[in-house]
Amino acid sequence: MNDPDDPVRMVVFDTLRASTRGAVELSDQTNIVNELGLDSVAIMDFVMEIEDRLDVSVPLDRIAEVETVGDLVATMRDLEGKG
Amino acid sequence: MSLFDKFAHLSDVYRGLEGRRFNPFNIAFDVILSPTEAMIKGRHILLLGTNNYLGLTHDPAVIGEAIEAIRNFGSGTTGSRIANGSYDGHMQLERALADFYGRKFAMVFSTGYQANLGILATIAGKNDHLILDADSHASIYDGSRLGHAQVTRFRHNDPDDLARRLRRLAGTPGDKVVVIEGIYSMLGDTAPLRELVQVKREGGAYLVIDEAHSLGVLGETGRGLAEAEDVEADVDFIVGTFSKSLGGVGGFCVSDLDGFEVLRVASRPYMFTASLPPSVIAATAAALHQLRSRPNLRRQLTENAKRLYGGLVDLGFHLGPEPNPIVSAIMPDPETAFAFWTSLLQAGLYTNVSLPPATPRGLALLRTSVSAAHTRHQIDHAVALFAQVGRALGLIPHARVHRGTPHEAPEGKISVAGE
Ligand SMILES: Cc1ncc(COP(=O)(O)O)c(C=O)c1O
Numbered sequence: 356m357n358d359p360d361d362p363v364r365m366v367v368f369d370t371l372r373a374s375t376r377g378a379v380e381l382s383d384q385t386n387i388v389n390e391l392g393l394d395s396v397a398i399m400d401f402v403m404e405i406e407d408r409l410d411v412s413v414p415l416d417r418i419a420e421v422e423t424v425g426d427l428v429a430t431m432r433d434l435e436g437k438g
Numbered sequence: 439m440s441l442f443d444k445f446a447h448l449s450d451v452y453r454g455l456e457g458r459r460f461n462p463f464n465i466a467f468d469v470i471l472s473p474t475e476a477m478i479k480g481r482h483i484l485l486l487g488t489n490n491y492l493g494l495t496h497d498p499a500v501i502g503e504a505i506e507a508i509r510n511f512g513s514g515t516t517g518s519r520i521a522n523g524s525y526d527g528h529m530q531l532e533r534a535l536a537d538f539y540g541r542k543f544a545m546v547f548s549t550g551y552q553a554n555l556g557i558l559a560t561i562a563g564k565n566d567h568l569i570l571d572a573d574s575h576a577s578i579y580d581g582s583r584l585g586h587a588q589v590t591r592f593r594h595n596d597p598d599d600l601a602r603r604l605r606r607l608a609g610t611p612g613d614k615v616v617v618i619e620g621i622y623s624m625l626g627d628t629a630p631l632r633e634l635v636q637v638k639r640e641g642g643a644y645l646v647i648d649e650a651h652s653l654g655v656l657g658e659t660g661r662g663l664a665e666a667e668d669v670e671a672d673v674d675f676i677v678g679t680f681s682k683s684l685g686g687v688g689g690f691c692v693s694d695l696d697g698f699e700v701l702r703v704a705s706r707p708y709m710f711t712a713s714l715p716p717s718v719i720a721a722t723a724a725a726l727h728q729l730r731s732r733p734n735l736r737r738q739l740t741e742n743a744k745r746l747y748g749g750l751v752d753l754g755f756h757l758g759p760e761p762n763p764i765v766s767a768i769m770p771d772p773e774t775a776f777a778f779w780t781s782l783l784q785a786g787l788y789t790n791v792s793l794p795p796a797t798p799r800g801l802a803l804l805r806t807s808v809s810a811a812h813t814r815h816q817i818d819h820a821v822a823l824f825a826q827v828g829r830a831l832g833l834i835p836h837a838r839v840h841r842g843t844p845h846e847a848p849e850g851k852i853s854v855a856g857e
């Protein structure tokens with residue numbers, strides 16, 4: 356599940372690292388709202404970066420369900436699989 | 439532990455402002471003297487943040503119609519149009535709006551916010567797709583959430599990104615509905631409507647445009663951006679509000695799509711709320727008449743907007759990209775925005791503070807809106823106060839950027855807020 360070489364996972368971590376400027380140590384358990392201090396629009400904005408890189412669209416209700424970085428990886432994997 | 443713990447991040451900001459003499463989130467006007475002047479705590483204030491684009495709130499004809507309607511029909515309708523019936527005024531206003539836009543159908547809602555809820559939550563159903571411009575107003579986001587469609591957003595004002603997203607949806611069942619605004623409420627920029635219309639057409643999508651801030655502001659006859667860009671035939675739904683250029687409260691949607699009237703029994707934000715009171719309906723109808731018969735108001739508004747925008751650009755402020763009646767100065771952070779706002783108010787000028795997540799890209803904005811009712815002198819005075827406060831806060835250079843500007847006020851001491 357947590358294969359560090361998984362391309363989806365790499366894209367998510369890369370993008371998050373860029374938008375937090377590497378300020379926080381990221382793991383699957385990192386809480387996106389509480390630990391990264393991102394508001395609702397900031398979260399939608401960085402998901403947009405991931406959407407571009409993976410060429411998938413993420414519905415807003417799926418973004419709203421995401422709490423941790425691991426959740427986001429799972430959501431992206433799920434949507435990519437369908438696309 | 440309290441019910442409100444989840445708002446800790448907001449409470450901190452709010453509490454920080456509470457102790458101050460002026461707080462942008464609960465400022466109160468003692469008296470409104472005119473579309474451009476009010477009293478706050480006994481002091482005379484110049485208004486530059488009201489969305490009162492045409493200054494019609496105090497128009498004698500508008501006020502006269504409202505008073506007559508309240509005498510003839512009473513203070514309120516005490517019910518919804520579906521459960522308790524419409525008044526003649528509601529129907530007349532809908533006909534006037536349809537006539538103004540040259541469309542077959544018009545529907546009036548109790549606020550502009552509810553118009554977006556009522557349209558977006560209803561026209562896009564369970565298997566449909568709403569694709570929103572990322573900078574859309576909260577009412578567009580909320581309306582999308584109220585319904586059952588799949589909602590995605592595209593990069594602000596980016597037709598290529600919209601095209602990519604429509605391409606991803608190609609072959610997926612369900613209708614696609616694209617939602618944009620005419621003038622965006624935070625930075626005052628307009629949508630690249632011709633390009634977006636092209637993409638919408640190629641992708642077989644419907645288009646909704648919210649002209650809240652462009653009705654009465656743009657277009658040959660004031661119908662908004664779609665008229666200005668000559669693409670009205672490609673816009674399936676125009677949504678708007680009575681609360682800005684028309685100086686009242688309420689919202690509407692116009693369309694030419696056959697079957698539109700069914701929304702009256704399908705749209706919950708239309709059905710399950712009280713209809714607008716007779717005085718508001720009469721005032722709005724009178725204001726619409728003023729908007730149509732006095733194109734000079736629009737010209738004056740444009741001139742005022744350019745004067746304010748040009749004055750602030752010359753001083754070295756970072757503004758939104760276009761000289762429209764919403765003129766926002768980009769502040770380095772929320773603290774500076776509050777300090778700027780307070781200093782302006784202390785000097786007698788009322789503006790707005792806009793903060794993320796209501797603003798795009800995490801921007802802190804000192805937002806202003808211009809009215810046709812502003813005199814040249816009032817605009818110049820506002821620019822002079824911006825110059826003084828901007829210098830006192832170190833946001834703009836002390837030397838004039840541009841020579842020969844008429845905006846220089848006598849050097850006065852400006853106190854920096856927050857001390
Ligand atoms: C783009 C936009 N749409 C809708 C609304 C809501 O309108 P109202 O305040 O009349 O409910 C506003 C402003 O508040 C707005 O800026």
